Amino acid sequence: MSDVLELVDVSVVREGRALVDQVSWSVKEGERWVILGPNGAGKTTLLNVASSYLFPSKGEVTVLGDTLGKVDVFELRPRIGIAGIAVADKLPKRQTVLQTVLTAAYGMTATWNEDYDEVDEQRARAFLDRLGMTDYLDRRFGTLSEGERKRTMIARALMTDPELLLLDEPAAGLDLGGREDLVRRLGRLAQDPIAPSMLMVTHHVEEIAPGFTHVLMIRQGQVLAAGPIELELTSRNLSRCFGLPLVVEQTVGRWTAHGLPLA
Numbered sequence: 431m432s433d434v435l436e437l438v439d440v441s442v443v444r445e446g447r448a449l450v451d452q453v454s455w456s457v458k459e460g461e462r463w464v465i466l467g468p469n470g471a472g473k474t475t476l477l478n479v480a481s482s483y484l485f486p487s488k489g490e491v492t493v494l495g496d497t498l499g500k501v502d503v504f505e506l507r508p509r510i511g512i513a514g515i516a517v518a519d520k521l522p523k524r525q526t527v528l529q530t531v532l533t534a535a536y537g538m539t540a541t542w543n544e545d546y547d548e549v550d551e552q553r554a555r556a557f558l559d560r561l562g563m564t565d566y567l568d569r570r571f572g573t574l575s576e577g578e579r580k581r582t583m584i585a586r587a588l589m590t591d592p593e594l595l596l597l598d599e600p601a602a603g604l605d606l607g608g609r610e611d612l613v614r615r616l617g618r619l620a621q622d623p624i625a626p627s628m629l630m631v632t633h634h635v636e637e638i639a640p641g642f643t644h645v646l647m648i649r650q651g652q653v654l655a656a657g658p659i660e661l662e663l664t665s666r667n668l669s670r671c672f673g674l675p676l677v678v679e680q681t682v683g684r685w686t687a688h689g690l691p692l693a
């Protein structure tokens with residue numbers, strides 16, 4: 431299996447502080463990684479490096495076989511799908527849901543040209559259907575609920591047929607039903623052998639869908655644990671990562687975690 435992402439001794443330093451601190455990490459084709467860590471740990475910074483939008487201060491980053499600094503990122507970026515708040519904020523609120531997904535095929539955020547290929551429109555409709563958004567095709571993006579917006583963003587990220595899919599807190603802000611609906615859909619995607627390699631940042635182990643294979647735990651910019659989820663997602667590692675005693679359990683393919691009562 432070839433490397434989808436390879437970080438060697440990568441640091442991102444801002445104002446004298448290492449937000450990402452000497453991280454070495456390798457993601458192979460077909461793996462689905464969860465990135466866990468407390469607020470401010472450096473998860474989004476790491477995802478920004480993987481997306482090629484942020485260059486490291488030190489170390490070497492290779493994404494889909496191309497080393498940052500030696501490749502034209504404008505050729506690399508269409509191969510990476512990104513769903514996160516930073517992208518959602520850039521999209522015009524007046525655009526319809528269908529247009530929002532369709533523009534991704536042309537590397538645009540706005541609809542400059544109404545003349546889209548029929549085949550692209552069919553693809554956009556199919557991805558939206560897979561994410562349960564068929565009833566919202568003509569709704570303006572700005573009027574969507576948080577959950578509907580998240581599902582639209584994932585459909586949009588899939589539109590370019592990416593080799594690597596980056597999801598930044600896809601379930602943040604969703605109610606219980608919305609979260610479970612999204613986890614089911616992410617589970618279907620994660621278990622699809624032809625789906626892209628995936629990296630998902632999350633705060634909660636409850637948001638890990640079946641099909642995710644690996645976990646990276648990060649604290650204060652440093653990797654605490656990285657490897658197969660069944661081996662590394664332990665109470666000991668999670669407690670170290672979040673800095674308090676936690677118990678993690680797995681039942682029927684899903685994870686839960688809770689703190690221990692104060693003595």
Ligand SMILES: Nc1ncnc2c1ncn2[C@@H]1O[C@H](COP(=O)(O)OP(=O)(O)OP(=O)(O)O)[C@@H](O)[C@H]1O
Binds near residue numbers: 449471472476
């Ligand atoms: N441009 C910057 N200059 C200085 N500090 C920054 C900059 N960008 C991010 N930081 C800091 O770097 C740290 C890591 O930020 P990052 O957004 O990667 O964390 P995170 O793990 O995604 O956090 P959260 O879970 O709260 O979203 C934070 O302390 C943040 O304040």
